[in-house]
Amino acid sequence: MLVVTSPDHGRHHGSEIYNGAVVRSFECPERIAQVERALRDIGFGRFIAGKPINPRDLLNVHSRQYLDFLATAYPRWQAAGHTGDAMAHTWPARAVDSRRPNGIVGQLGFHSFAADCAITPNTFDVAIAGASAAVRAASLTRTEGQAFAMVRPPGHHATRDQFGGYCYINNSAAAAQRLLDDGAHRVAVLDVDYHHGNGTQDIFYARSDVVTCSIHADPSGQFPWFFGYAEETGVESGEGANLNLPLPRGTGIAQWRRALDTALAFIDTAQCDALVVALGVDTFEHDPISDFTLSSADYPGIGAAIAQLAVPTAFVMEGGYLTDALGRNVAGVLSGFEAARTAGV
Numbered sequence: 001m002l003v004v005t006s007p008d009h010g011r012h013h014g015s016e017i018y019n020g021a022v023v024r025s026f027e028c029p030e031r032i033a034q035v036e037r038a039l040r041d042i043g044f045g046r047f048i049a050g051k052p053i054n055p056r057d058l059l060n061v062h063s064r065q066y067l068d069f070l071a072t073a074y075p076r077w078q079a080a081g082h083t084g085d086a087m088a089h090t091w092p093a094r095a096v097d098s099r100r101p102n103g104i105v106g107q108l109g110f111h112s113f114a115a116d117c118a119i120t121p122n123t124f125d126v127a128i129a130g131a132s133a134a135v136r137a138a139s140l141t142r143t144e145g146q147a148f149a150m151v152r153p154p155g156h157h158a159t160r161d162q163f164g165g166y167c168y169i170n171n172s173a174a175a176a177q178r179l180l181d182d183g184a185h186r187v188a189v190l191d192v193d194y195h196h197g198n199g200t201q202d203i204f205y206a207r208s209d210v211v212t213c214s215i216h217a218d219p220s221g222q223f224p225w226f227f228g229y230a231e232e233t234g235v236e237s238g239e240g241a242n243l244n245l246p247l248p249r250g251t252g253i254a255q256w257r258r259a260l261d262t263a264l265a266f267i268d269t270a271q272c273d274a275l276v277v278a279l280g281v282d283t284f285e286h287d288p289i290s291d292f293t294l295s296s297a298d299y300p301g302i303g304a305a306i307a308q309l310a311v312p313t314a315f316v317m318e319g320g321y322l323t324d325a326l327g328r329n330v331a332g333v334l335s336g337f338e339a340a341r342t343a344g345v
């Protein structure tokens with residue numbers, strides 16, 4: 001499988017509020033270093049770097065105002081006399097008219113939804129490079145059949161105009177849009193990260209040409225808290241094109257696999273001719289911020305099940321925070337997928 005890299009990803013490492021303190025984010029450069037090591041150890045894949053992205057690929061999934069904001073947020077933060085990472089501390093609250101303020105601190109609140117996500121001097125460039133790799137992986141599925149975008153920061157929480165959940169640019173959404181622009185009639189995004197893919201849902205919520213499906217922790221007890229319920233099914237022409245499968249705390253592989261079967265049947269019924277897998281492995285039993293109980297032995301079977309959709313497939317790296325196990329688990333999904341593809345099952 002082709003592995004598309006974002007070589008300078010290590011230039012971004014944000015901070016987050018955790019247990020009442022600002023700490024270095026769980027979403028760290030070592031994550032991708034581990035994935036690369038695990039893939040190289042088993043001789044998996046051919047590595048190529050992403051290419052600069054066409055701005056159209058970004059404007060399809062994010063507003064121009066948001067992209068301009070992200071591009072200039074850090075210098076504006078500094079120019080306003082601030083130091084450290086640019087972080088919001090005030091958000092538009094319920095029942096207010098969410099007008100967009102002028103000041104940088106106010107705009108940080110307007111364009112974000114969570115305090116686990118900060119803008120560093122290189123965040124914008126690194127996020128764009130990740131999206132570029134995801135878009136390139138999507139394009140290459142036309143000739144390759146499958147590809148993996150080995151990127152960070154992740155993307156699936158980023159909405160059309162808000163960052164949060166360690167995500168700034170929605171890599172999986174940009175990949176899905178690229179598959180459509182390359183000629184697919186309907187694309188599915190299957191989100192297997194432990195957390196609900198609220199950003200991808202948001203971006204395609206009123207559309208039927210991208211079908212979105214997310215398997216995740218019940219948001220009543222877990223981030224992103226305000227999105228991801230089963231009754232969110234889409235609006236307008238997107239009605240029925242979003243499927244959320246929230247699962248309880250402690251979910252293990254048997255229950256998780258039943259949800260995957262439901263998701264695969266939903267995608268199959270929608271007659272999608274290309275697939276993006278938002279590949280988070282924070283479902284792992286020892287993940288430091290999650291509470292599902294999947295084991296490393298479970299991941300190859302997940303890849304094999306996804307292969308049965310038998311459509312061009314772009315995997316895009318999302319979450320997973322037990323760095324030591326991340327490589328093994330990602331390699332498990334990808335090699336399980338590839339083995340099933342090769343065997344033609």
Ligand code: SP5
Pocket residue numbers: 116154155156157165166167193195223280282288289290318319320
């Ligand atoms: C892409 C992705 O996986 N983003 C996840 C963002 C989660 N950020 C919120 C972290 C809250 C941590 N709560 C820890 C509970 C530990 N028991």
Ligand code: ZN
Pocket residue numbers: 193194195280282318319320
């Ligand atoms: Zn996650």
